[in-house]
Amino acid sequence: MSVKIKHYPGEEVETKDFREGKVLFESFRPKAKYAWSAGIAISRFLEELKNGRIIATTCSKCGRIMVPPRIYCEKCFKPTDGWTYVKDTGVINTFSVSFIAADASRLKEPIVVAIINLDGASEGMGIVHRIEEYGDWREIKIGMRVKAVWKPPEERTGAITDIKYFKLVKE
Amino acid sequence: MSEVAIVGVGCVGFRPITPELSYKELMFEAAVKAYEDAGGINPREDVDVFVTCAEDYLEGFSIFDEFVPDQLGAALRHLLTVSGDGMLGLATAYMLIKTGYFDTVVVEAHSKASDILTYMDIVQFGLDPIFNRPLGGHPYYIAGLEMNRYLHETGTTEEQCAEVVVKNKKNAVLNPHAAYGANITLNQVMCSERLFHPLKKLEISTPADGCIVLVLASEKVAEKLTDKPVWVKGVGWCTETPSLETRDWTRAVYTRLAAEMAYKEAKISNPWRDIDFAEIHDVFAYKELQHMEALKLCDYGTAGKLTEDGLTALDGELPVNPSGGLLGMGYGLEASGLQKVLEVVLQLRGEAGARQVEDAQVGLAHTWRGIPTATGAVAVLSNVK
Numbered sequence: 028m029s030v031k032i033k034h035y036p037g038e039e040v041e042t043k044d045f046r047e048g049k050v051l052f053e054s055f056r057p058k059a060k061y062a063w064s065a066g067i068a069i070s071r072f073l074e075e076l077k078n079g080r081i082i083a084t085t086c087s088k089c090g091r092i093m094v095p096p097r098i099y100c101e102k103c104f105k106p107t108d109g110w111t112y113v114k115d116t117g118v119i120n121t122f123s124v125s126f127i128a129a130d131a132s133r134l135k136e137p138i139v140v141a142i143i144n145l146d147g148a149s150e151g152m153g154i155v156h157r158i159e160e161y162g163d164w165r166e167i168k169i170g171m172r173v174k175a176v177w178k179p180p181e182e183r184t185g186a187i188t189d190i191k192y193f194k195l196v197k198e
Numbered sequence: 199m200s201e202v203a204i205v206g207v208g209c210v211g212f213r214p215i216t217p218e219l220s221y222k223e224l225m226f227e228a229a230v231k232a233y234e235d236a237g238g239i240n241p242r243e244d245v246d247v248f249v250t251c252a253e254d255y256l257e258g259f260s261i262f263d264e265f266v267p268d269q270l271g272a273a274l275r276h277l278l279t280v281s282g283d284g285m286l287g288l289a290t291a292y293m294l295i296k297t298g299y300f301d302t303v304v305v306e307a308h309s310k311a312s313d314i315l316t317y318m319d320i321v322q323f324g325l326d327p328i329f330n331r332p333l334g335g336h337p338y339y340i341a342g343l344e345m346n347r348y349l350h351e352t353g354t355t356e357e358q359c360a361e362v363v364v365k366n367k368k369n370a371v372l373n374p375h376a377a378y379g380a381n382i383t384l385n386q387v388m389c390s391e392r393l394f395h396p397l398k399k400l401e402i403s404t405p406a407d408g409c410i411v412l413v414l415a416s417e418k419v420a421e422k423l424t425d426k427p428v429w430v431k432g433v434g435w436c437t438e439t440p441s442l443e444t445r446d447w448t449r450a451v452y453t454r455l456a457a458e459m460a461y462k463e464a465k466i467s468n469p470w471r472d473i474d475f476a477e478i479h480d481v482f483a484y485k486e487l488q489h490m491e492a493l494k495l496c497d498y499g500t501a502g503k504l505t506e507d508g509l510t511a512l513d514g515e516l517p518v519n520p521s522g523g524l525l526g527m528g529y530g531l532e533a534s535g536l537q538k539v540l541e542v543v544l545q546l547r548g549e550a551g552a553r554q555v556e557d558a559q560v561g562l563a564h565t566w567r568g569i570p571t572a573t574g575a576v577a578v579l580s581n582v583k
């Protein structure tokens with residue numbers, strides 16, 4: 028607010044004026060529900076997570092091992108040629124530490140999300156997941172090695188959260 | 199300015215459901231077919247611009263367009279999205295090529311209607327939140343309102359509307375891309391449940407899944423890629439006010455103005471005479487009749503009679519919706535426009551099989567964005583340059 032203007036002309040409006048219906052408005056909550064078909068590639072990927080494994084697809088033309096898997100190589104624009112497992116270990120490509128939640132409230136424990144290049148996958152391919160068991164977040168560094176911590180088999184549902192998180196591993 | 203041709207088409211579907219494929223896989227399959235059809239082009243090198251058409255609320259993603267490049271061969275290429283019907287994407291591609299800066303443009307539109315669990319709520323969400331949404335009800339009552347006024351003004355009968363369903367579903371039996379072909383009787387349509395008076399259940403298209411990809415090219419590229427280019431002679435589009443309170447409830451003015459724009463460019467002075475067959479948006483049976491009149495294919499209020507007399511049948515003087523229309527193919531949401539274009543292309547190439555219209559040289563494709571919109575688009579296509 029400008030220092031020169033002490034009071035703007037007009038009516039001041041407070042939250043309670045909305046609540047008491049002095050200010051008119053319309054609210055509406057959309058009912059938007061979807062169930063996306065996972066399809067060929069993602070169905071197999073989720074199925075394998077349930078088995079405690081991470082699966083990739085391969086392209087014979089560019090030689091890439093691609094995860095998350097897809098049925099086409101977007102680089103060569105051709106169908107992929109096969110399936111192969113990659114490891115549940117890898118390297119932190121980049122990470123960020125969130126101190127607030129989506130509603131801007133302060134988190135008791137920060138959330139660390141990382142892009143993880145998985146061992147066995149082609150350069151720059153892997154998974155996005157959370158990092159936990161790290162002690163002080165200041166100790167996390169790009170290039171550190173990590174390993175998946177899986178849910179017990181009976182708790183897995185075929186979801187990305189079948190991996191609870193990745194933890195740092197000492198080299 | 200260069201002429202513009204459609205040199206490749208690819209279609210997957212249409213089917214009531216496609217649980218075996220993700221939307222990405224559906225698009226990949228259609229794209230592969232279209233590139234093969236366009237003389238085996240490599241999208242990684244041979245396509246200048248990709249245009250995808252999608253509406254976020256129908257996909258369940260905000261900024262859905264960011265999810266499309268990989269499966270089209272468009273990663274790290276030049277891509278843009280039209281948030282609307284596929285025919286608006288065709289119009290965009292056409293203009294891009296007309297600028298002279300681009301030679302090959304791909305257009306994609308799809309429907310994964312079976313992924314949407316609350317489709318009618320999404321349609322409802324398209325209504326004005328202050329004036330209309332609070333009244334509740336199924337949003338298709340808007341079609342009932344329009345049909346009622348249209349019948350009242352024109353004297354078109356309910357039976358004439360029902361004839362559209364019989365004709366289109368019959369044509370669809372001959373179309374492998376159609377999900378809902380059937381041989382039904384007028385009586386069956388008339389006796390189907392009255393859902394939104396005067397609109398009856400069998401007069402309403404059922405959504406279907408599918409994807410269509412087109413490859414468009416400038417004259418010099420088109421003639422290298424294919425022996426059967428289909429030339430885009432004119433395109434047009436138009437939007438009427440969204441206000442239900444004040445819009446024209448009888449005449450589909452948005453379609454008339456879109457048609458006038460396309461006809462002017464295509465030098466069509468007498469549509470009934472100059473156009474050999476038409477693919478017209480028929481998500482509700484009466485819309486085919488109303489749109490026929492707005493497209494100036496016949497006089498106002500006469501489409502019902504012409505249909506009843508069989509003039510728009512497959513062997514009639516002006517076949518309308520030889521594909522089976524949306525009533526027969528299934529309603530492909532934002533892909534509707536390309537469903538129409540696909541059929542016109544196949545017909546003009548002489549590849550429409552058992553539903554081939556004889557000696558077809560000029561075909562019209564028309565679309566509407568459905569309830570509650572008043573946006574239409576028209577393309578005039580020909581196999582003669």
Ligand SMILES: [Zn+2]
Binds near residue numbers: 086089090100102
């Ligand atoms: Zn490749």
